[in-house]
Amino acid sequence: MTDIIIIGAGTAGLTAGIYAARAGKSALILEATAYGGQIINTPDIENYPGIAHISGFDFAQNLYDQAVALGVRVVFEGAAKIADGGSVKTVTTTGGRLYECRAVILATGAKNRHLGLAREEELIGKGVSYCATCDGMFFRGKDVAVNGGGNTALGDALYLAGICRKVYVIHRRDTFRGAQTDAEKLAKLDNVEFVLNSTVTALHGESRLESIDVTSKTDGSVREIPVSALFVAIGQAPDNGAFADLIQLDNRGYIQAGENCRTSREGIFTAGDCRTKALRQLTTAAADGAMAATAACEYIDRL
Numbered sequence: 249m250t251d252i253i254i255i256g257a258g259t260a261g262l263t264a265g266i267y268a269a270r271a272g273k274s275a276l277i278l279e280a281t282a283y284g285g286q287i288i289n290t291p292d293i294e295n296y297p298g299i300a301h302i303s304g305f306d307f308a309q310n311l312y313d314q315a316v317a318l319g320v321r322v323v324f325e326g327a328a329k330i331a332d333g334g335s336v337k338t339v340t341t342t343g344g345r346l347y348e349c350r351a352v353i354l355a356t357g358a359k360n361r362h363l364g365l366a367r368e369e370e371l372i373g374k375g376v377s378y379c380a381t382c383d384g385m386f387f388r389g390k391d392v393a394v395n396g397g398g399n400t401a402l403g404d405a406l407y408l409a410g411i412c413r414k415v416y417v418i419h420r421r422d423t424f425r426g427a428q429t430d431a432e433k434l435a436k437l438d439n440v441e442f443v444l445n446s447t448v449t450a451l452h453g454e455s456r457l458e459s460i461d462v463t464s465k466t467d468g469s470v471r472e473i474p475v476s477a478l479f480v481a482i483g484q485a486p487d488n489g490a491f492a493d494l495i496q497l498d499n500r501g502y503i504q505a506g507e508n509c510r511t512s513r514e515g516i517f518t519a520g521d522c523r524t525k526a527l528r529q530l531t532t533a534a535a536d537g538a539m540a541a542t543a544a545c546e547y548i549d550r551l
């Protein structure tokens with residue numbers, strides 16, 4: 249019997265593990281893919297208090313190492329189901345294994361949103377990518393495009409501008425949601441072109457992506473831009489469907505919870521991007537991890 253099972257080894261989940269372990273509770277993290285969560289895809293982090301600059305990969309690695317050194321167990325299996333037996337909760341993994349615990353913390357994060365264009369799924373890995381730091385190097389010296397106007401898109405564009413010949417930044421509005429400082433850095437680069445008030449409307453190429461159609465929202469004109477890669481950075485969507493029968497989700501699928509990280513069900517807590525919140529950042533994910541773990545420890549002590 250583990251005290252706390254944490255679902256998801258991103259920033260929120262690993263931080264929850266650190267806080268649980270330091271409070272003397274046993275913690276098991278179930279992770280369906282790789283530890284680190286979304287931040288491993290961010291080339292440069294410059295807004296985490298106390299760390300002026302670090303790569304997303306190094307940040308995730310440090311966090312993982314810190315949790316494991318404190319005794320947190322990480323098992324690489326997805327969580328398929330939670331059965332709530334009151335003071336004992338059972339988590340069934342996608343591999344069919346059962347784990348019992350006193351409290352659960354859902355830190356499932358969010359997954360990359362797709363554009364929904366024809367041929368998008370077929371061209372993944374053949375020019376369509378959702379991770380510039382993972383795939384950018386394959387397009388060294390080539391012309392590429394980034395779609396989106398948030399922090400991910402701007403960070404991706406800055407990274408790609410350093411290795412690609414030309415980077416088109418395609419955004420559906422004329423102002424960016426992401427950090428002004430990054431937008432200003434991009435505007436100064438000779439090999440970056442902003443294509444604003446525009447959306448990507450078609451993907452072309454025989455066996456690989458060769459060009460994209462970009463449609464202007466201003467006048468409806470269509471421009472075909474030859475690119476070897478399109479990096480889609482249009483945000484994330486939560487993936488909490490497996491728990492919908494147990495806890496309340498909002499109409500977009502995020503777990504209903506406030507700053508205290510309590511879900512609608514006793515003994516089940518949530519942390520990070522998977523919950524309803526106004527600001528999804530590393531800092532807020534880490535803060536949630538601390539809050540959820542502390543609340544879970546208090547809950548267990550009251551049992």
Ligand code: NAP
Nearest residue numbers: 290293396397398399400401420421425481482483528529
């Ligand atoms: P985001 O902030 O939600 O931005 C998504 C962008 O994609 C927005 O510019 C949005 O346009 C655009 N978009 C959404 N749906 C679209 C569609 N169907 N077609 C075309 N464009 C579409 O997502 P994100 O940039 O991935 O960031 C997610 C969270 O992580 C944010 O809170 C962000 O601040 C945080 N983050 C932080 C860091 C960091 O701290 N270093 C790095 C990366 C991400 P509109 O602007 O018009 O809505």
